[in-house]
Amino acid sequence: MTAASASAQRRPAIAGLGLTEVGKVYGRHASEFAAEAVRRAAVDAGLTLTEIDGLLVAPGVTGGVDMGLQTALGLNDLRLLYEMRAYGCTAVAMVQTAAMAVQTGMADVVACVWADAPLQPGIPSSESFRNAGSRPSAGWTGLSVASGFTSANISYALAARRHMERFGTSSEHLGAIAIAQRDWAAMNPLAQYREPLTMESYLSSRWVAEPFRLLDCCVISNGGAAVIVTSVERARDLRQPPLELIGWAQAHPGHAHRRDENFGIISGAARSGPAALRMAGVVIEDIDVVQLYDCYTFTVLISLEDYGFCAKGEGGPFAASGVLGPEGNLKVNTGGGELSGYYLWGMTPLSEGIIQARGQADDRQVDDHDLVLVSGNGGILDHHGTLILSSRIG
Amino acid sequence: MNDLILRPVERDPHTAEFFEGTARNELLIRQCLDCGKSSEPEAAQCPACGSTDVHWHPASGRGKVVSWVISHLRTGDRSALGIIELDEGPWLWAPIAGDHARLRVDASVRVHFHRPAAGSEALPVFQLVEEAGSPG
Numbered sequence: 340m341t342a343a344s345a346s347a348q349r350r351p352a353i354a355g356l357g358l359t360e361v362g363k364v365y366g367r368h369a370s371e372f373a374a375e376a377v378r379r380a381a382v383d384a385g386l387t388l389t390e391i392d393g394l395l396v397a398p399g400v401t402g403g404v405d406m407g408l409q410t411a412l413g414l415n416d417l418r419l420l421y422e423m424r425a426y427g428c429t430a431v432a433m434v435q436t437a438a439m440a441v442q443t444g445m446a447d448v449v450a451c452v453w454a455d456a457p458l459q460p461g462i463p464s465s466e467s468f469r470n471a472g473s474r475p476s477a478g479w480t481g482l483s484v485a486s487g488f489t490s491a492n493i494s495y496a497l498a499a500r501r502h503m504e505r506f507g508t509s510s511e512h513l514g515a516i517a518i519a520q521r522d523w524a525a526m527n528p529l530a531q532y533r534e535p536l537t538m539e540s541y542l543s544s545r546w547v548a549e550p551f552r553l554l555d556c557c558v559i560s561n562g563g564a565a566v567i568v569t570s571v572e573r574a575r576d577l578r579q580p581p582l583e584l585i586g587w588a589q590a591h592p593g594h595a596h597r598r599d600e601n602f603g604i605i606s607g608a609a610r611s612g613p614a615a616l617r618m619a620g621v622v623i624e625d626i627d628v629v630q631l632y633d634c635y636t637f638t639v640l641i642s643l644e645d646y647g648f649c650a651k652g653e654g655g656p657f658a659a660s661g662v663l664g665p666e667g668n669l670k671v672n673t674g675g676g677e678l679s680g681y682y683l684w685g686m687t688p689l690s691e692g693i694i695q696a697r698g699q700a701d702d703r704q705v706d707d708h709d710l711v712l713v714s715g716n717g718g719i720l721d722h723h724g725t726l727i728l729s730s731r732i733g
Numbered sequence: 734m735n736d737l738i739l740r741p742v743e744r745d746p747h748t749a750e751f752f753e754g755t756a757r758n759e760l761l762i763r764q765c766l767d768c769g770k771s772s773e774p775e776a777a778q779c780p781a782c783g784s785t786d787v788h789w790h791p792a793s794g795r796g797k798v799v800s801w802v803i804s805h806l807r808t809g810d811r812s813a814l815g816i817i818e819l820d821e822g823p824w825l826w827a828p829i830a831g832d833h834a835r836l837r838v839d840a841s842v843r844v845h846f847h848r849p850a851a852g853s854e855a856l857p858v859f860q861l862v863e864e865a866g867s868p869g
Contacts, residue, residue, distance in 0.1 A: 477742065479775045485741060486739065501800045598822065
C-alpha cells in the first residue's frame with residue numbers, strides 16, 4: 340500500500356497470535372483461557388508481557404473475561420484498557436480499535452483477547468451453550484423466548500429461508516459449503532471435526548430448524564485467542580512476519596426483529612466490504628485468502644455475495660460449483676472455519692487469516708497469501724466488520 | 734405434526750400495555766401520531782420519522798408469512814415459527830399454528846392468543862387461514 344500523503348500516523352500491524360487448546364477442554368474458566376492466550380501471543384511475537392501497554396478484552400457467553408485480566412497478567416502500566424462487545428463482530432472491532440490506538444500513538448503494543456468456556460462434561464454442546472446465556476422470562480426478549488425463539492439457529496434459519504425462497508438457494512447449495520470447509524478442516528490439527536463429509540451424510544444430519552440441519556451450524560468450543568497489534572516499524576523487529584492492517588470497516592444494518600426487506604437478502608458485508616477495500620486501495624479480485632465468519636453455512640453464502648465474489652442471488656450455485664474447498668480457486672475458510680474447525684467467535688476467521696498470511700498453515704497453506712480478508716458478523720446478521728491484512732509490506 | 738410449544742412470560746413496565754391488549758384478544762402495535770405510520774410493538778420511536786409520539790393501536794390481526802422455520806426439539810416436538818407481515822406493515826416474529834405443509838411465502842394468517850400456563854401473559858400466535866381458491 341502506498342500512503343497518499345506524508346502522514347505522521349504510524350502504520351498498524353499484527354505481530355502476535357496466541358491460541359489456547361480449543362474444543363472439549365474442560366475444567367478451566369474463560370478468564371484462564373484468556374490469560375493463557377495473551378501469554379502465548381506475547382511469546383509468539385517475541386515480546387515480554389510488560390511491553391503490552393494496551394489491552395482489549397471480550398467475553399463469550401460465559402462471561403468472566405473482563406478488565407480484571409489486567410491484574411491476572413500483572414499489567415500495571417496500561418495506557419488503553421476496556422471490555423468490548425460487538426457479538427460476532429468483536430474480534431474484528433478489537434483489532435480495528437487497537438490499530439487506531441497504534442496509529443495515534445495512544446498505545447504501542449495492544450493485546451486483543453477473547454475467550455469462552457460454555458462446554459461442560461456430559462452436557463450436549465447445544466444445551467451447554469444455550470444454558471450459558473441469560474433466559475429472560477419478561478420484557479420483549481421474554482416474549483420472544485416464550486414464543487419459541489430460543490436460539491440463534493431459528494433466527495438465522497428464518498434469514499436463510501428468505502434467501503432460498505427469493506433466489507432458489509437449496510439445501511445442496513448449503514451442503515456444498517459444509518463439505519468444502521470439512522475438506523479444509525481435515526488438514527487443520529486444531530479442527531474439531533476432520534473426517535470427510537459427503538453430501539449424503541450432510542443431507543441425513545438431523546434437522547435443527549428447517550431449513551437448517553445440524554451440519555449447517557457451527558461447532559461449540561472452549562478456548563481463547565489473543566492477537567497483538569503494534570506498529571509496522573516495531574513489528575519488523577519482532578519474531579513473526581509482520582502483517583500490515585491496510586483496510587478495515589464496519590456496517591451495522593441492525594434490523595433486529597423489526598421490518599427490514601433486506602433481512603436474509605443483503606447483509607452488512609455489502610457496505611463493510613467495499614469500504615475496507617477502498618481504504619486498502621485494492622479490489623476484491625486482489626484478495627488471495629478469504630476468512631468469513633461462518634456461524635452457519637448460510638452466513639458464508641450471503642457474505643460471498645455481499646463481498647462481490649459472485650452476484651447477488653447466485654451464492655448457492657457459486658458455492659456448489661466447486662470453487663470452494665482445497666481444490667477450488669477461491670480460498671475460503673481454510674481451517675474449516677466455525678463449521679468444522681473451532682468456534683472462537685470472530686477469532687476463528689481472524690486466527691486462520693493470520694496463520695495463512697504468515698505462510699504457517701503447513702498442509703493447508705495457500706500458495707498466494709499476500710492479501711487476506713477477514714470478516715466478523717454479529718447478532719442476526721445485524722453487525723458486520725471487515726479487516727484486510729497484507730503480508731506484502733513496503 | 735403441528736405442535737405449538739410456548740413458555741410462560743411475565744410483563745414488565747415496557748410490555749404491560751401490550752399484554753393488557755393480549756388479555757382482551759387485541760394485538761396492539763404502535764402508530765405514529767405525527768406521520769401515521771405503524772410500527773412494531775416494541776418501537777418507542779417511529780422508524781419512519783423519528784417521532785416519539787407513538788401510541789398503542791389495535792392491529793387488524795391479519796397478515797401474511799414473510800419467512801418460517803420448523804424448529805425440531807430433542808423431545809421430538811416440532812413447531813413452526815415465522816416472521817409475519819401485518820396488514821398494517823410491521824413485521825412480528827411469532828409462532829405459526831396450522832398444517833406445516835401449507836406454509837409458504839405470503840400465506841395468509843390471522844392472530845389468536847394463547848396462555849401457555851396459569852399466571853402467564855397471553856401470547857400472539859398466527860393461525861394459517863384456509864383460503865377458498867388459494868393456489869395452494
